[in-house]
Amino acid sequence: MRAEYRRRTEPELNPERPDDLHRWIALAAVLAERELGLSLFDVQLQGCLALTNGRIAEMQTGEGKTLAAVPAISWFARQHQGVHVLTVNDYLAARDAEWMGLVYKRLGLTVGAIQQGMTSAERRAAYACDITYSTANEIGFDFLRDRLALYPKDQVHRPFAVAVIDEADSILIDEARIPLVIAGGNDDEGGVALRADQVVRHLQPYLHSTIDTGQRNVALTDAGIRAVESAFACGNLFDEKNLQLHTAIQDALHAHRLLHRDVDYVVKDGSIELVDEFKGRIAQDRRWPAGLHAAIEAKEGVSAKPQGSILGSITLQHLIALYPMVCGMTGTAATQREEFEKVYGLEVEVIPPNKPIVRTDYPDAVFPSKAAKDRALLEEISRVHATGQPVLVGTASVAESEHLSHLLAGVPHEVLNARNDRAEASIIARAGERGAVTISTNMAGRGTDIRLGDGVAALGGLYVIGTNKHESRRIDNQLRGRAGRQGDPGCARYFVSLEDDLIVKFGDVMPKFRHDPSTVQKFVEGQNLDIRQFLQKYEMPIEGQRHRLHTYRQSVLESETATASELERLVTLRVIDDLWADYLARVADFRTGVHWISWGGKDPHQEYLRTVHQWFGELEESLPAEIGARLRTAEESGGLDPNERGAVWTYTTTDQPFGTWSERVVKGLRRMFSERHGGA
Template sequence: MNIAVKLMQKLKDRDTQNKLKVYQEKAELIRKRNLEAWDDGQLQAESLRLQKEAKSGTPLDELLVDAYALVCEAAKRKLGLQPYDVQIMAAIALHERFLIEQHTGEGKTLSAVMPAYLNALTGKGVHVLTFNDYLANRDAEWMGPIYRFLGLTVNSVQTGMSLFEKQEAYAKDITYVTVKEAGFDYLRDTIALDEADTVHRPFHFVIVDEADSLLLDEARVPLVIASESASFGNDGNNGNDGICFADVARQLQQVEHYDFDEFQRNVYLNEAGSAKAESLLGCGNLYENHNSHLLMSLNCALHAELLLKKDVDYIVRDGNIELIDEYTGRVAENRNLPDGLQAALAAKEGLQLLAGGRILGTITLQHFISLYPKICGMTATAQTSAMDFEEIYVLQVVQIPPHRPNIRIDHPHRIYTHKEAKLKALVEEISSVHTSGRPILIGTSSVKESNMLAEALAVVNVPCHVLNAKNDAKEAEIIAKAGEISAVTVSTNMAGRGVDIRLGGGNPKQAEVVAKLGGLYVIGTHVNESMRIDDQLRGRSGRQGDPGSSVFFVSLEDELMLRFGINKAIHNLRQDEALEDSVLRSKIAQIQRVIMGQNFDIRQELNCYSDMVEDQRRILYEERLRILKGEKPMSFGAAGAAFLYRRVLG
């Protein structure tokens, strides 16, 4: 089996090298199309010619060299940016609908301009899906002069825009928008009562930034729009009912009344637990049909009480529950837990949850992005999940070589027997490095841990900035200073993705000093379930050939280690020094691979159910849109229409 896997990998590597060779040759052709001697009018006339060619049906592949040469010259004149060969190679791969892995700081934003321009020549529109509103606005403003100089229109969509403003933005040749805002706008279109109230035009070509996060980590996140009416969507329980179930859940004991599954993803009542719950609720047999709502509410209360942790999975702010995205460390705005879990969580914290409205439309990010006929993407971490991309989106990964070699030193994990030893070693390491003036970025697992570490550093007089979901308003200010001399930044995963930390805080003289000290020192206080998330944290250091280093501190009492029983391997040994066992490091890497495999299987299993419903939902929406436009609907009978309506909208 291993031989087959190695052979397959060897063939893939050879295929990648062949692709890169072709891309390099094309990049050289683009370079040879030297347009420096052309005046602005000639460049703009050439862009107009390319638009006419594209709209008349000339294949875009035939226009690629001329189009990319134009963009390169426009970037130099309007922004003072000269694309590197590797950026041009990445741009070619994007047009060919690959998912590119391009290192942090290698200029993905400029790479995306070339395929966006080329595919927008047809007049059908291009969407660049970004991670947040700030990036959508920043990239549209930053790259806008290139597009406008070449005769194309560009805009960004922002949360809170009016209907007219959104219609204008989506009508542009290139539109920068967050995937969630584009998805919600699509859902609003599906319930519009007049074609004039829709904002999207037919989807054409999309470039997905931070593709691994949006296409995998958040792929199953459902976008949901609901009516404001409180008369629908209520699970039948008021706030007092929720508190009652929370109280019952707290009276149940592990092993005696409930058990977890193997990896503690779910919790189940056992026979004794069911009897205890029935006694406390006075409801008779919990498993009879008329008690199904009680059983569901109790299961939600158990899940909220035992599996959802405050300052890890959610925070309470201004009397509201705010969920934390496990992959980004940020508050997941407008996200609620499904199927009564949100109400159970509010009851756990003694908060009143307002009744929800009737669900009018829902779609997962995965299904929304799949609506685009042409998909490509870019990220700094893709290769470890190449199989997922290929299976789910038929997207192949191409690794683009860096412009400057990565000289960051990634040290082996430091493994400790227990959490106290790890914390003590962490504080000692941070304190020692801090005395040299070298900037340090520490990535923690949760709001709770980041605050705890900050308190421990304060005891030894190491000042630090804390960045987590509770003080996200200060994010830009904290990140801007994270690369300065003597800066110590303690962060959740908020500083692990899409964050550009410049040595010296952007000051050239300071940057020189920091580089001599060894660059940014990244410390992880735990390993994540996905290697990609670890790599994102590492990638904050060693930007564009800068010096830097990274290391992860791991305790065998960390949640991930306990879940897989790796702590049993040391037979209750407790010591303050790090364990020098290479087998343990290999075991940790194996655990991460196992979990990534499990998550892949879970996604595949869920897709088997959701894909069928999604196909039906699309048929119904196409029919609805056809009627809105005054076209004759398809004929599949009243019974068929009623069936689809029931299946899709419930």
């Protein structure tokens, strides 16, 4: 296919002809070779065709996914409706836009990149290009900001058309349910959080609180309840007047008993930074729900960040659903084939490697305790290091990486974790050299390419050691895939113990398979898919309502002032935004306690659907009266200041759409009190 066009510079193409797809891909491949000096292998062309067919292409690390996507991206972009290429960070977005832009420009296409810190004008110009590289978060935050714009010129997006997703499993599965949030105003949680923290610090585990076997929920015992009531002299902790205090106490318990420094978060530059459990990196601009985040800040003695009121939010899953056409690439997708098909309607196509994989994957080494595992790890790493073969050790947390580093004090090595993530590129660049020992969190499991140093292939290539099994097999496979790239030799082995988190959390559920982590992983993957599908049932009605309300809002935004006054237009937009924010808060409050409805013999999902349908109807019915009232007030006060809302900010929060355990308990109690006293 490439040879046919090697002799032609600008062949005649007709986008309306179906067979022009192959001709277009061939042309793009030739231009890539001329402009970049890179030839596309046949398997890369196969991956490209999978993208044009709207599939997820699984291509192993080192197989050239970035280049393979270029012909498909340009094929979609020829319609000039806008193709968004979703990358994992700003650096790759800028790099790939500039690098691959040489090919796109030869095809008559424009290309741009979104970066943090850009002005609205710069963002609008980038989105106006035929091809726009960006992270999913930046696209989502711009979407949320557009929904609060008071003038069309303040909006940066145009209608969504095509999304080509790099590292598709990360965005569509790992991060799919992480809500993107836009907030504003003041919502002070700091004072009560500090008071609760001072009391919880003196409560004793087991005597005053208990933790479930899955390490997910913590609750006060009777002795704990009495201790809190005595400390605050508040009377019955479960009285309605104490609900805010009760919530703060539960958040403080959660912060002290379930969330751990250097595992779930790090303290960096005087603030709390969450650690992404899948990547091991700092999760930029991510927070826990307001009360829980304030509890962590109180626990660690750092200054509290403003939380504000939520003005709008959307999960990445629902953001991606806005695109009529979606496809993607990743090195690990096959194990989640069922989820891609059930949730997104996307088929997975496994692309064979250009060269056969010769990596040796050894059976898991299973030990009865963490101490026994540590001894075996120290012995194995020391033995392999003595031969000169480079070793990459993947750990589950910052704390574990530093613990293993301490054990290996006698072996020269480097540590890569969320504390020194800025050094990632230089550390990874040396990880394949003779004698290198690199201890890393999951940071080294994705988006990296470890090249072997001189003579290392003869020593067996890179030796990858995993110290824990993750809940998802994909994450393990990403680490394993660091070895054996492009036909290189290599090997991989996992060292696990019966005291590892995966076994402790789920071993009681599957006691017969405690010695078989892979079977436990399959069970957990299925359980997580069921949970995500269950939660999706609760979110779909809200997404439909969001679309309906914002379609109306957009029509008001774009309306000519000669049909309505400019003041009325601004007031209407502000009323829509305020009522929607109030509605979101009301639904969140209801949803966190909806499981309590089942106590009365009602179906929670049906009750939820009935209630949110009724409330949204009330919102729509109240719009005219509220607009009229505020318009009269604005006219009497001399107008409306467009900047009245003040500053807004964006962040991501955790995958807890039903709230933390403490929120579910307290909101459920609030509902019980309300119903008992005849409230709504």
